[in-house]
Amino acid sequence: MSDKKMAFNTKTIHGGQEPDKAYGSVMPPIYQTSTYAQSTPGGHRGYEYSRSGNPTRHALEMSLASIENGSFGLAFGSGLAAIDAVMKLLSPGDEVISTNDLYGGSYRLFTRIFEGFGIKFHFVGMQDAGAVEALVNENTKLIWVETPTNPMMNVIDVSAMVAIARKHKLLLAVDNTFATPYLQQPLDMGADIVMHSATKYLGGHSDVVMGALVVNDKDLADRLFFIQNASGAVPGPMDSFLVLRGIKTLHVRMQRHCENGAAVARFLRQHPKVGKVYWPGFEDHPNHEVAKAQMKDFGGMISFIPKGGEFRDAIAIVEALKVFTLAESLGGVESLAGHPASMTHASIPKTEREKSGVVDALVRLSVGIEDVEDLIADLDSALGAF
């Protein structure tokens, strides 16, 4: 069956895949090799050196392209390496408009590395499309969207951003890490580049660090493949195998992440010791209508503030959790809790992060796929800790 005809739940398993040419192995072998024999210089069978290409990584890249409804997939050594490759499309003097609420490491890469190379970043609340368009000038080259945002769960209207990008001939990139292609497919909405921290839901088992890009345009793909090879931040074959295996269950995991996420969000919201809960599935979430229109469901990421809470209350809660593990990262089968201000978003100056709501009392949850009753009991007991 051609890829184009497959439904999403079939693509995660079969998209872009064919049995291995040597023995028909159903899963691609882990081609743990750096190089390939040549009969004469240039006389190779499609692969010459594993930075440039490796069959296991290629199988993964085909899968990535398929699940995002794109034509070309590229795998990188981490999510940040994938973002780094996108930024290398730019030149000194170019400007980027980015979401103001985003992963702290993305902010650090933009402001501490690429600003030093003469690229200017504007951070803006993208829920207001007018505020985005007002920042466009003749140097603007790229709009960087993260949706839902990490950690405030704002939802950005991708179609509105596409309209601005098309009008002003800008590239539009969407960090699809929180949603995954199970929930939204930005290329179908008109985005030029989809980016993932494959470390998260795509890998799904907290055992790999990896990044990904997917695009449709051949010229853009060629430029990114050039950067991937020239800069060299590629993942190894073992990690490629693990993410490919993870993707095969993405749809069933995501379904459970969404169900558990909804139950945990509703539990927190009615709890007397909980103040604000950030989750796009609530009808009164400011971007709920956009989320409903562009996402299939609302995901398993939730942030909340303990009622009247301060820094020490958030710390007491995350330390008291027993089923949730206190750890950086998200998107694995196991539930994780984090304290953005001191962990994932510590690299954003306090005044900057507080402007987008990342206050000291904020707790972030990655709701896993355990029995939801155990997750709720764990939270209930930990909320008793302050």
Ligand code: P1T
């Ligand atoms: O960690 P890495 O694979 O390099 O991916 C970076 C990244 C990019 N984009 C988003 C939305 C992310 O959440 C991340 C990584 N985030 C965490 C480690 C975290 O705990 O939020």
